[in-house]
Amino acid sequence: MAYLKKISTLGKFLCPSLLWNLPKTGNTLYLTFDDGPIPEITPWVLALLKEYHAKATFFCIGENIIKHPEVFDQILAEGHNIGNHSFNHLNGWRTPTSTYIENVEKVEEIIFEKQESRDRNQDNRTGNTEERGEKIESRDKKQDYRTESIENRKETKNKYIKLFRPPYGKITPKQIKILQGQGFKIVMWEVISGDFDVNISPENCFNNVIKNSKPGSIVVFHDSIKASANLKEVLPKVLEYFHQKGFEFKAI
Numbered sequence: 001m002a003y004l005k006k007i008s009t010l011g012k013f014l015c016p017s018l019l020w021n022l023p024k025t026g027n028t029l030y031l032t033f034d035d036g037p038i039p040e041i042t043p044w045v046l047a048l049l050k051e052y053h054a055k056a057t058f059f060c061i062g063e064n065i066i067k068h069p070e071v072f073d074q075i076l077a078e079g080h081n082i083g084n085h086s087f088n089h090l091n092g093w094r095t096p097t098s099t100y101i102e103n104v105e106k107v108e109e110i111i112f113e114k115q116e117s118r119d120r121n122q123d124n125r126t127g128n129t130e131e132r133g134e135k136i137e138s139r140d141k142k143q144d145y146r147t148e149s150i151e152n153r154k155e156t157k158n159k160y161i162k163l164f165r166p167p168y169g170k171i172t173p174k175q176i177k178i179l180q181g182q183g184f185k186i187v188m189w190e191v192i193s194g195d196f197d198v199n200i201s202p203e204n205c206f207n208n209v210i211k212n213s214k215p216g217s218i219v220v221f222h223d224s225i226k227a228s229a230n231l232k233e234v235l236p237k238v239l240e241y242f243h244q245k246g247f248e249f250k251a252i
Helices: 002-014 042-051 062-069 069-077 097-130 133-146 150-157 172-179 203-210 230-245
Strands: 026-034 059-060 082-084 217-224
Touching: 026 042, 042 069, 042 230, 059 062, 059 069, 062 069, 062 097, 069 082, 069 097, 082 097, 097 172, 203 230, 217 230
Parallel strands: 026 059, 026 217, 059 082
Antiparallel strands: none
16 A cells, blocks of 8 residues: 555655645645545435535546536535546546646536536525515626626636646646646645555555544545445544544535
8 A cells, every 4th residue: 555655745746836735734634535426425425524514625527527417516515615537537647638638628617617507596596585676687687697708707717716636646747737827726635545446445445544644634535436335434434533533624
């Protein structure tokens, strides 16, 4: 399991512009989940997080967002953050840069449309509660929204944090430069649980997380079928262990 630790140690040295951990202020951990949303796994994760009043960041695959929109909407509705994990889990080292960037941009558009739609629906519900007698004005506001200029649409996009995690942690310097130039914060990790590795036992997976995590650590799990056996045994124990130690869990 040494590779699990060496990736982040070497990565911080070679790629310091990427986000490997957050400031070590207070007892806070930043749990992240890659590869969802998956209906067999993600709702279970969300229910468990709710038990501990925990927030997390879900790095979603675009293909899965399209396949399971209701699960993606549940992540947003429960107050967690969303990150981009490419459309179909591309390996940046093996993918031409132009193809890779287009793949990431495709997912970001899907995420933006989802977030924008949710915010618009929330605004409309608030408007209906506060201004039930002003139906004409409400219709005008909706029409204004539909016909807003491209420039205003870009300004709206800027209010959403653009998080990206490269699948496999593999991304080239050129890909990094382009994505950062587009405003993406590229998020790596300080601790990777190894839940996806069928050769790692749940006990080793758990020990890997508790021994290497410290305040400010970004920790990687996977809400995927492949990782589910380890995840379902390890995640409850990790949450309980750090909860007992007075940690809180926040989204990036």
